[in-house]
Amino acid sequence: MDSLQSLPPLSTLSTSVSSALNADLGTNHDLTQAPSIVAEFLTQCDDLERNLVHLNRTLESNLASYASFSNRIGHLFGIVNSKLTDLGSSVCLGSSVSDGEGLGEELPSLAKEVARVEAVRAYAVVVFQYAKKGREKVEQLLLESTTSYPIICDNLKKIYPARDGNPAKIAVRGLSLALPRGECFGMFGPNGGGKTSLINMMIGLTKPTSGTAYLQGLDILTSMDTIYTSMGVCPQHDLLWETLTGREHLLFYGRLKNLKGSALNQAVEGSLKSVNLFHGGVADKHAGKYSGGMKWRLSVAISLIGDPKVVFMDEPSTGLDPASRNSLWSVVKQAKRDRAIILTTHSMEEAEVLCDRLGIFVDGALRCIGNAKELKGRYGGSYIFTITTYSNNEEEVENMVQHLSPNANKIYRISGTQKFEMPKQEVRIADVFQAVENAKSRFTVFAWGSADTTLEDVFIKVARGAQAVNILS
Numbered sequence: 001m002d003s004l005q006s007l008p009p010l011s012t013l014s015t016s017v018s019s020a021l022n023a024d025l026g027t028n029h030d031l032t033q034a035p036s037i038v039a040e041f042l043t044q045c046d047d048l049e050r051n052l053v054h055l056n057r058t059l060e061s062n063l064a065s066y067a068s069f070s071n072r073i074g075h076l077f078g079i080v081n082s083k084l085t086d087l088g089s090s091v092c093l094g095s096s097v098s099d100g101e102g103l104g105e106e107l108p109s110l111a112k113e114v115a116r117v118e119a120v121r122a123y124a125v126v127v128f129q130y131a132k133k134g135r136e137k138v139e140q141l142l143l144e145s146t147t148s149y150p151i152i153c154d155n156l157k158k159i160y161p162a163r164d165g166n167p168a169k170i171a172v173r174g175l176s177l178a179l180p181r182g183e184c185f186g187m188f189g190p191n192g193g194g195k196t197s198l199i200n201m202m203i204g205l206t207k208p209t210s211g212t213a214y215l216q217g218l219d220i221l222t223s224m225d226t227i228y229t230s231m232g233v234c235p236q237h238d239l240l241w242e243t244l245t246g247r248e249h250l251l252f253y254g255r256l257k258n259l260k261g262s263a264l265n266q267a268v269e270g271s272l273k274s275v276n277l278f279h280g281g282v283a284d285k286h287a288g289k290y291s292g293g294m295k296w297r298l299s300v301a302i303s304l305i306g307d308p309k310v311v312f313m314d315e316p317s318t319g320l321d322p323a324s325r326n327s328l329w330s331v332v333k334q335a336k337r338d339r340a341i342i343l344t345t346h347s348m349e350e351a352e353v354l355c356d357r358l359g360i361f362v363d364g365a366l367r368c369i370g371n372a373k374e375l376k377g378r379y380g381g382s383y384i385f386t387i388t389t390y391s392n393n394e395e396e397v398e399n400m401v402q403h404l405s406p407n408a409n410k411i412y413r414i415s416g417t418q419k420f421e422m423p424k425q426e427v428r429i430a431d432v433f434q435a436v437e438n439a440k441s442r443f444t445v446f447a448w449g450s451a452d453t454t455l456e457d458v459f460i461k462v463a464r465g466a467q468a469v470n471i472l473s
């Protein structure tokens with residue numbers, strides 16, 4: 001405990017961290033006075049979730065802001081037995097940490113305070129380091145003017161000004177991201193997270209408030225006209241003319257991409273074939289007569305005509321039946337080979353099938369990024385236990401879960417159905433079976449099941465963590 005007591009106070013630590021990191025970054029920020037600056041750096045990282053960090057959410061109000069950062073990063077650090085220890089995911093630790101218990105029963109309040117200080121320090125170091133790494137990556141790519149990264153976002157930000165008594169809205173909080181050729185990047189997140197605002201800036205529908213993006217090395221602020229010739233867009237709501245045929249649509253958009261003569265006809269024919277709208281005279285029927293699936297396939301074909309190197313697809317399979325969706329997916333899978341695609345979706349399945357990397361976009365920032373396996377690994381390491389009983393047995397279920405796995409985390413409870421996450425290191429699946437069998441003699445269990453973490457669980461955790469942050473900060 002002595003070693004803990006000897007740590008300097010938060011203000012000293014934060015100041016020294018600020019100075020060291022400022023020297024490193026060539027900036028002049030005071031971490032203690034302006035946590036929003038740290039947030040600024042934070043939003044520039046594209047792989048934050050790989051990292052540590054920290055923190056006891058309880059304490060003074062200024063720390064609420066730090067807590068929000070810790071949530072974005074995903075790991076909580078505390079002092080346990082005099083050592084800075086990774087306590088796991090901050091979302092997973094949840095309320096037990098917010099009242100201090102997560103730091104260990106034997107720790108007196110001083111130790112909690114020290115843990116907080118250490119955590120802030122550890123957090124700050126990581127935030128700055130990774131922000132620096134993210135910035136450096138983008139800056140290096142910009143210097144190289146490489147085309148192997150067809151999409152580079154350089155601190156892209158969108159703020160909608162205050163209007164009609166509503167406050168200004170930060171829709172995109174300064175995003176730096178680089179996507180290589182051949183990658184389909186999936187963005188998913190709750191409604192209002194900022195996905196459409198991001199895409200609208202990149203396709204030239206709205207101007208960024210600050211920052212910019214480079215598509216095929218061209219700046220969206222100055223070269224949008226040229227960019228349009230190598231960009232494809234599949235919008236959320238299909239923009240087809242009912243009285244034009246599929247072929248006519250493609251001829252029209254092909255011409256917009258500067259295709260002419262036989263090159264145009266070849267591209268249109270190839271495009272119709274690729275989305276299975278060529279045979280049986282379908283290509284020459286009015287789009288108004290197409291089914292929903294055919295309309296989406298035509299929209300995708302339009303977005304791909306003229307061989308664009310950068311393609312944006314906004315929820316491409318929304319509303320499609322499973323068969324149409326599968327055929328749409330195979331088109332997109334083929335298409336991604338030679339280009340970079342950003343795809344927004346609400347479907348975890350779609351994200352998992354199509355996307356090489358996924359980012360969860362919440363409240364204007366990417367809260368985590370990685371492939372589906374990495375995300376599940378990072379937020380996983382748990383069994384997801386679901387059980388349905390009468391509502392008045394919910395408390396008994398909670399007690400059972402608590403007994404099985406003291407650090408279990410409740411994902412949700414909806415009228416008798418409860419879903420929990422149990423860390424694998426503290427529970428064996430056989431014990432779960434046994435506990436449920438025993439419980440059946442005490443109350444009615446309608447259904448139960450246990451599974452590994454899914455992408456949907458990751459999404460709920462990340463989005464819920466972000467909500468908690470918004471309440472705190």
Ligand SMILES: Nc1ncnc2c1ncn2[C@@H]1O[C@H](COP(=O)(O)OP(=O)(O)OP(=O)(O)O)[C@@H](O)[C@H]1O
Pocket residue numbers: 160169170171189190191192193194195196197198
């Ligand atoms: N023109 C606008 N003026 C003011 N606020 C806006 C405008 N467009 C979007 N917003 C706000 O910006 C935030 C981000 O919205 P956006 O549509 O980009 O999110 P999204 O993730 O695409 O949502 P969805 O999944 O529902 O399409 C929301 O809070 C939204 O209300």
